Amino acid sequence: MSDRPKTPLLDLVDSPADLRRFSDAQLVQVAHELRAETISAVSETGGHLGAGLGVVELTVALHAVFEAPKDKIIWDVSHQAYPHKILTGRRDRIRTLRQKNGLSGFTKRSESPYDPFGAAHSSTSISAALGFAVARDLGGTAPEGLGDAVAVIGDGAMSAGMAFEAMNNAGHLDRRLFVILNDNEMSIAPPVGALSSYLSRLYAEGPFQDLKDAAKGAVSLLPEPFRAGAKRAKEVLKSVAVGGTLFEALGFSYIGPIDGHDMDQLLPVLRMARARAKGPTLIHVITKKGKGYAPAERARDGGHATAKFNVLTGEQKKAPSNAPSYTNVFGEALLDHAAEDSRIVAVTAAMPDGTGLKRFAERYPSRCFDVGIAEQHAVTFAAGLAAGGLRPFCALYSTFLQRGYDQVVHDVAIQRLPVRFAIDRAGLVGADGATHAGSFDTAFLANLPGIVVMAAADEAELKHMVATAVAHDHGPIAFRYPRGEGVGVEMPAKGVPLEIGKGRMIREGKGVALLSFGTRLKEVLEAAEALDARGIHPTVADARFAKPLDRDMILDLATRHEALITIEEGAIGGFASHVAQLLADEGIFDRGLKFRSMVLPDIFIDQASPEDMYATAGLNAADIEAKVLDTLGIARIDAQRA
Incomplete structure (x- = not known):
């Protein structure tokens, strides 16, 4: 005081x-x-x-x-x-x-x-x-x-x-x-x-x-x-x-x-x-x-947003990190591709810093467009750029992309224009609370015909997804990634385009398969290690794509395991719903598969640390472990989780 x-x-x-x-x-x-x-x-x-x-x-x-x-x-x-x-x-x-x-x-x-x-x-x-x-x-x-x-x-x-x-x-x-x-x-x-x-x-x-x-x-x-x-x-x-x-x-x-x-x-x-x-x-x-x-x-942005700071000096008190932020990974990867392809242009709506496009704008000022707080215009402008033969990346926060949804449907998807949507702040964002949470983009994008929807599990995957978007000229494509730092994986020198609609196996197990979409993969792997100690050895896979789904991988997981559990940082109606539709269409449920999904709950979660918000959402490693045990009908005997 x-x-x-x-x-x-x-x-x-x-x-x-x-x-x-x-x-x-x-x-x-x-x-x-x-x-x-x-x-x-x-x-x-x-x-x-x-x-x-x-x-x-x-x-x-x-x-x-x-x-x-x-x-x-x-x-x-x-x-x-x-x-x-x-x-x-x-x-x-x-x-x-x-x-x-x-x-x-x-x-x-x-x-x-x-x-x-x-x-x-x-x-x-x-x-x-x-x-x-x-x-x-x-x-x-x-x-x-x-x-x-x-x-x-x-x-x-x-x-x-x-x-x-x-x-x-x-x-x-x-x-x-x-x-x-x-x-x-x-x-x-x-x-x-x-x-x-x-x-x-x-x-x-x-x-x-x-x-x-x-x-x-x-x-x-x-x-x-x-x-x-x-x-x-x-x-x-x-x-x-x-x-x-x-x-x-x-x-x-x-x-x-x-x-x-x-x-x-x-x-x-x-x-x-x-x-x-x-x-x-x-x-x-x-x-x-x-x-x-x-x-x-003195600050270029007028001190718009700040961490805790020293009042006398203004020096911010930020925790050190050994991993790059997802936003910077996107920005740097796009710069690398733009140096080789003059058709690549970038569009943002008043957030060049927040979306990682600041350096792009400095290096290629004639190819970077800040349209102001006008997401509807940003999307349709990008559609026009695509129709004109360029390769536009429309970089918006997930929660702000909501404001341009009609344009995504009418001006991009129906015309199958190859607009690349870089969706920042996907998932729960912490102190900004419910208004800025990227909860709904998978659900509202993946139901559009002809669109490709990806989610990066880590910063290296994000780099590959940028390369995938660059190479995709057959319709709209979107990739989502969270706020904050990556998980510290080894980074490739250059991103490599992924095969559209193909996931990857992370570890083989038996009994139960955990299918992750997005950056909860880290918590899925932590849960898998905890389950190993109980004698339960789950299979873990990274879906990569919510649209189109990797049908072969999902059906293989469903037929080889007693239970299949999906995990995502999105609302009801997203990745899990598409998986459930596939399983129902193929009659897999008739064979006795136990299918469960872990999604953001049907509530708006108030501000807290991201860790606390994901705990409220029930999407942390301990929650995933508990879901596996419940699905398999195994009693949890340790008092901490009883």
Whole structure:
């Protein structure tokens, strides 16, 4: 406790209502203390740092002006919501962030009435805010009441089509709601696209306020220091599209841009907007990601995500590893192939670092495309590249690929276009919890005709699967791999294409066969060793492919063993379902085979360490051993597992 910052005013805040008893000068001090507390807390837990530091003043101002939880403040993505959590009665638990049984790293409805809408994916806030606004106007109910709806959305999130779909609908419905555009010129990666350029041009013109009022000569309604900018605002109006700015063309009253770190601007503008707005209103706020903490400000990504760190130096405390990360293995393998094949191109959706494409982008800038937070576009863009004779790799997190599923079906699979899907963060991911877990990709991909779906058991297998994808030109192909480091196997100098639809035998045994799909193979082998000590010697195989299945290997395992158990890091409906369908079609169950599957349970698993999450899922080595014993009807006599 002695190392924690002194926060005399923040100590008086138990809920946002307490902020409304402070003077504006005191709110400035609260913001300073809130920033220090956020840095201190994240240094102990790790997590998303830079985004929260960039909205400290905005968070204080919003809670001082609006009346949450009646007014609904909706944080887009919500990785910037740690300061919000501190101000809304959760400060005593803030050092449990992203830990088992602790606070979520994102907003979560079940956690607090001050989190009216859960989020962790991008660009949902405006749609949700419009829903709250319409519910309010149509007599909807909520325990805390329904007041104003406020969506806080970053400039990176505004690159997604969903945000503009929502704004278009909001302008049409003309309901009173507020959109705070948090423009920090930095999402996770440097921003891309025409919208980013547009926002930069607006900022370069200098501050100007409510253009409609300015154009009518109602300059006196504007707070200082913006009156002087009103004349310039009218001139700016003449140079943009008919109907005002881009946002005004969508039906929003536009206010901004204003300095998001200056309470003398934030507070009067928010108060004015709340008092006078009648329809949808967009307030454009300029902030700096990582603001107020030098190591975060210096970082290329603004200190987006961090492990535990030393507050004084910013040095992160990462555990050493002797194995490369799966993400880096993918990135390096793709680079090797790209050096030999100019048709290889890469597509990602605002995650060049997270998907391992940073070096690819540096070496081949004309062949690497960061499309912004726009997974639907990424998939169809890749389909167009494939139709044009290139070999596109569309690298997305499993949980983000979900956002482009219609495009995978309609634009890729039906046309049998050879798009290569590199699916990062497959399986359970730890501290980011259920929203980022790669649980469903095998299930939603493997049911598509003509697609190839692979899962790497280790980092060497991943290298071979990259080579397999490069060589596959007969339709879509996907390979999945988890977050974090590999298992430390010997790496081949170069990946070798695998035979499509062929698995591999790992060890021969008898009685029971364990068929693994993905990186649980390590735990399967540990379970096999434990079973050896009991006199049970299972066969172990690595499926490699969920689509097409290795029919010969699976039918051989099923006919030579009393029991067959599949193990995967995916949801119900995935690999095991395809195996069960094959066995049923071949009449294998009629011969008395005991078939069992081990999959992720039919629940969303909250944040914890990956080890704890897999324990909750029942997919650790001890769980696999227990499943074998239960299937064979062997009593477990050791007390630890009784």
